[in-house]
Amino acid sequence: QKEVEQDPGPLSVPEGAIVSLNCTYSNSAFQYFMWYRQYSRKGPELLMYTYSSGNKEDGRFTAQVDKSSKYISLFIRDSQPSDSATYLCAINAYNNNDMRFGAGTRLTVKP
Amino acid sequence: DSGVTQTPKHLITATGQRVTLRCSPRSGDLSVYWYQQSLDQGLQFLIQYYNGEERAKGNILERFSAQQFPDLHSELNLSSLELGDSALYFCASSVGGPISGNTIYFGEGSWLTVV
Numbered sequence: 001q002k003e004v005e006q007d008p009g010p011l012s013v014p015e016g017a018i019v020s021l022n023c024t025y026s027n028s029a030f031q032y033f034m035w036y037r038q039y040s041r042k043g044p045e046l047l048m049y050t051y052s053s054g055n056k057e058d059g060r061f062t063a064q065v066d067k068s069s070k071y072i073s074l075f076i077r078d079s080q081p082s083d084s085a086t087y088l089c090a091i092n093a094y095n096n097n098d099m100r101f102g103a104g105t106r107l108t109v110k111p
Numbered sequence: 112d113s114g115v116t117q118t119p120k121h122l123i124t125a126t127g128q129r130v131t132l133r134c135s136p137r138s139g140d141l142s143v144y145w146y147q148q149s150l151d152q153g154l155q156f157l158i159q160y161y162n163g164e165e166r167a168k169g170n171i172l173e174r175f176s177a178q179q180f181p182d183l184h185s186e187l188n189l190s191s192l193e194l195g196d197s198a199l200y201f202c203a204s205s206v207g208g209p210i211s212g213n214t215i216y217f218g219e220g221s222w223l224t225v226v
Contacts, residue, residue, distance in 0.1 A: 036217075043113060043201055043217030044154070088154060099215070101154040 003027055004091055006102025015111050019076040023089035023102045026070065030100075032092040033065050035074045038104065039085045047087075048074065079109045114138065115218035117202050123224045129190040132221045134202030136183055142166070142205045143185040144215060145177055149198040160185055161207070192225045199223075 006023045013019055021035075032051045036044035048063040050056045056063045064073040072091075076083055089102040114137035124130055136143050145157040147170075156169035160179035171177075174192075179185045189196060199222055205215040 041199075041220075041222075043115070043203075043219050045113065045217065046214050049214065099156060101156075103153045 003030075004089060004100045004102045006089055007105055008103045010106040010108060012108045012110060013079055015079060015081060015109055017079050017109070019074075019079050019083070019107060019109075021074040021076075021087050021089075021105050021107070023072050023091070024070055025072070025091050025100075027093065028067070028070065029093040030070075030091040033063070033072050034090040034092075034099075035061075035063055036088045036090055036101075037085045038088060044088055079107075081109050081111050084108045113216040113218060115202055115204050115216050117200075117218035117221050119221055120219065121222045121224075123226060124192060126192055126194060126225055128192050128225075129188065130192065130223065132187040132189070132200055132202070132223075134185045134187070134204075134218060136185070136202075136204030137216055140204035140206055140216075141183065142207060142215075143179055143183070144203040144205075145171075145185070145187050146201040146203065146217075147198050148201060148220070152198075154201070157187070189223070194225050197223055197225045 004025050035048045037047050038044040053065050053067045060077045062075040086104040086106045088104040092099045116135040118133045141162045144159045148154045157171040158177050159167040163179050174190050177187045199220045201220045203215045203217045
């Protein structure tokens with residue numbers, strides 16, 4: 001079993017839809033949770049960062065962490081064609097530099 | 112633009128050869144990370160340097176090595192290249208380690224094709 005599982009998709013939604021992206025992890029030592037967005041042939045860029053259970057909002061993006069279920073989610077409201085990219089979850093344990101990435105979910109938002 | 116600079120952007124080389132990838136971190140960042148991204152393996156952590164010293168090692172092959180120089184730029188050396196080494200190699204940097212709110216910023220990557 002991989003330490004971080006993420007459905008690679010692809011996921012296709014119409015413009016304006018709410019998108020839900022998810023990852024599960026196996027190691028309860030993981031304490032820091034991040035979502036990165038990667039456009040084709042570009043480097044990943046950090047979207048959201050959180051270290052506690054609950055929700056964190058930033059504009060149209062909401063990151064949700066449920067440590068009891070070892071489940072993290074990223075919600076995108078009012079999705080736009082410019083949101084079309086691959087979204088990677090990343091998880092890290094305290095004092096551990098070996099950040100683990102999910103496989104990435106490829107999202108397409110159709111106009 | 113993340114501020115992390117990688118060269119070259121694209122590289123085509125033959126099996127058995129050796130290549131060097133170069134990375135300049137963001138100004139003020141002391142940590143440099145190297146990642147490999149391939150279609151079947153996803154984004155894999157290779158190695159991290161902090162202020163010139165190796166800090167963490169991931170799934171890095173013995174044929175690969177890296178170093179961070181006093182000016183904080185880093186090089187990833189790939190030798191005895193095999194077809195399976197074809198991938199996108201990312202450098203990332205952060206002020207410290209990727210904990211306690213230290214965000215890591217990725218460069219645009221170096222595309223390596225081994226033929």
